[in-house]
Amino acid sequence: MTTTGRWTGLPDHVKEDPVYQDPPASSPRHATWPARTAVDCRTLEDLDEQVTRCGACPRLVRWREATAAVKRAAFADQAYWGRPVPGFGPSDAALVITGLAPAAHGANRTGRMFTGDRSGDVLFAALHELGLASRPAATGLGDGLRLLGVRVTAPVHCAPPGNLPTPQERDTCSPWLQQELRLLRPTVRSIVALGGFGWQAALPAMQGAGWTVPRPRPVFGHGARTVLPGAAGEATGVTLFGCYHVSQRNVSTGRLTPAMLREVLATAAQAAGL
Numbered sequence: 001m002t003t004t005g006r007w008t009g010l011p012d013h014v015k016e017d018p019v020y021q022d023p024p025a026s027s028p029r030h031a032t033w034p035a036r037t038a039v040d041c042r043t044l045e046d047l048d049e050q051v052t053r054c055g056a057c058p059r060l061v062r063w064r065e066a067t068a069a070v071k072r073a074a075f076a077d078q079a080y081w082g083r084p085v086p087g088f089g090p091s092d093a094a095l096v097i098t099g100l101a102p103a104a105h106g107a108n109r110t111g112r113m114f115t116g117d118r119s120g121d122v123l124f125a126a127l128h129e130l131g132l133a134s135r136p137a138a139t140g141l142g143d144g145l146r147l148l149g150v151r152v153t154a155p156v157h158c159a160p161p162g163n164l165p166t167p168q169e170r171d172t173c174s175p176w177l178q179q180e181l182r183l184l185r186p187t188v189r190s191i192v193a194l195g196g197f198g199w200q201a202a203l204p205a206m207q208g209a210g211w212t213v214p215r216p217r218p219v220f221g222h223g224a225r226t227v228l229p230g231a232a233g234e235a236t237g238v239t240l241f242g243c244y245h246v247s248q249r250n251v252s253t254g255r256l257t258p259a260m261l262r263e264v265l266a267t268a269a270q271a272a273g274l
Contacts, residue, residue: 086157090150094273098154107159112140227239242264
């Protein structure tokens with residue numbers, strides 16, 4: 001790992017941590033740890049706790065810890081979370097929203113998905129307007145925000161450099177999302193995937209959780225909608241909706257407007273019975 005550029009001035013334990021070198025298979029820093037651990041989680045509370053312990057992707061661990069050490073000037077007086085960020089919302093959610101990954105100075109700082117950044121400002125304002133969130137803004141873990149029938153999560157639980165996880169990092173992290181959806185199966189009826197990355201990661205996770213993915217695989221698009229049936233004998237399946245990601249770039253350029261977001265969320269909520 002280079003120590004030039006963004007890495008200059010970082011603490012030595014962030015640059016060169018020997019724990020990344022050949023960890024034992026039982027360690028949370030082993031690449032197979034998510035796959036071996038997630039399946040044994042029987043509640044979302046247990047799953048969320050295990051997620052926060054994960055260190056299976058060395059690049060992401062170093063980046064999230066580096067960001068927490070250096071900080072952004074505006075948040076210099078704040079203690080960053082600097083760990084994997086678990087999903088957020090009730091265990092009987094009927095609607096799941098899955099994005100990409102925590103923001104370096106958003107959820108990686110606050111410890112809650114979509115909290116503390118402009119993407120979250122847009123998302124939670126829309127959820128509040130639809131009666132799916134108790135307040136329109138999310139600033140930190142103690143702000144009193146509650147989601148009503150909705151759970152927010154991501155296919156990658158650590159902040160990645162450049163907001164772009166690698167395919168290997170996505171696949172290493174995927175058992176967490178699979179088990180999260182498996183635990184939510186009794187109640188979830190709609191899933192909204194924010195962005196193409198979220199859509200592509202959601203489909204295999206949904207298949208791993210027990211739903212049937214159509215062939216050819218559905219293609220992402222804003223407003224896309226596809227029904228994934230359950231196993232034989234199940235009365236209900238789940239509907240996957242596509243929505244442009246609530247990134248600052250999409251919102252600032254008008255690619256995604258608040259009205260467009262509300263329309264997708266409202267349709268998904270209706271399909272979920274909310």
